[in-house]
Amino acid sequence: MTRLNGSTHGPVKAAAAFVAGGALAGSVVFTLLRILQPESFWFVLATAFVPYAVVGYPVAAVLLGYLRRTTAPPLRGWVTGGIVLAVFGTGYHLGLTLPSYLGEHPRGDPDLVVMTLNLHLGTGDAEDAVALVRRQRVQVAVFEEVTPGERRRLLAAGVQELLPHEGGAAGRGAAGTVVFSAFPLSDSARIPLDHGSYRIKVAAPTPFWLVAVHGAQPLVAPGDWRADWDVLNQVVPELDGPVILAGDFNTTVDHAPMRDLLGDRFQDAARTSNAGWQPTWPRGLGLLTIDHVITSAPYAAISTSTYLVDGTDHRALVARLRIS
Template structure:
């Protein structure tokens, strides 16, 4: 019995740490690595109680292997010495445009973001939000509304210069250069690649993440629904390219952002909505919020730009 409990999580640890990412179903399954660590710890306790020392050894190695991957997300990191202006970023997936307009508008009023990125942004959602006064709070916008799940938008307090959006598999990721009042230019991307729900959608998901900009020394913020956790290889590649995850920096990297509210809320929560900031930016605050009539929780980060 102990091997039945221990062996799957030993294999899990090997694959997660291997630098190799198998296709479906591993891609959605690896999102649950924090739960796998907990299960491996339970397997270790069971093996010790039953005096199954070989199984216990495998369980111990699994726990020791996964702990350095998962546990740091619960502890705050340091920050670079950024001394520039603040940049407040809010991101929300609207669930095919159905998220509660009044509640989202209230979040904008309370948090006073400089940037709002929206995913699953539909023409109807745009009409409702702008009728509710969103453009008064955030007068600059790059909007790419689409019926269905592929729409995307960026609203901002500061001027925006649109650049061609990333569009792969019907999923659009709006992009724009924001000119901060302090003169700093920052590229903003409203992130939303395909969801890796089945084998044929995994290449689209991977391509959508690999298409996100990186390198060349320019300041960027990627915010939205990545359909990926920090356990996915494309996300780890993004971080290695010079980004930091705001939740991880603030010690809140284990706070789930999906699902909430509507079905499939019976699934264990995972962290797939992120604000990734250029590693030269400091992260001063981070929150996971609530929003009615969507299955994602909005995420908010306050960043500080370098001079």
């Protein structure tokens, strides 16, 4: 086995210590954010990255294990403490992560297929979006950031040939949210969030309330983000019967407002279908899961998938649901 000589051992050890310290410190911060949920602006943003602790802790543990062998006895106890902390942190975050990969969920053919897609200020490729609706046999599609021009392009691409019923409204910039459905829509009402959001009754074979969501960005308007969640956590629990929420929430399942909403009644479709790591933003790199389909009984997720659509900055999220 090749051994490091003296000229390289020092720099390698220093690099390992630097990476281990950074990974452990960052992971501890993520754990504290997940537990304490501070509301300061930067903390809210950082909470979106909590899932990365499940990688950071093991990296720290492995590197600290390497360093411990060559650490002087007076400092070895500190390194050992770091290893123990990394092991416990790994266990804690595995407990948060594994339900996205393991567990029971419905199987078989879907009773309902729901899609959400942010069209990036009306610049998304409408033909590509409608082709995705056709390929995935989507029955309810929620589009965010639909400008009047983008709505016309969706219609020209044939979206109403597939989904003839329309709800919501187009708008300037990020304000427009439009729903296209295979089933009749009624009792539509705007929900006063920062961007266009609506509550609509969907006359599917098993009727449900659809909440089409486009929440504020905490990066741009942290106060509006909190206010939007105050509204959602007031409006949604008051809806009777089955409820499905779909859209760009600008929130992950690690944020406290989302966890408050989910509670015992609602389930995140990607998590409960054991879809695993399924980021929706940004489109190419895929760092965060901020777009969601959320269901209440009797709807439960069979599977979810994400897809790339030209011209967008989000990935489309398609959820296949079954009545359980």
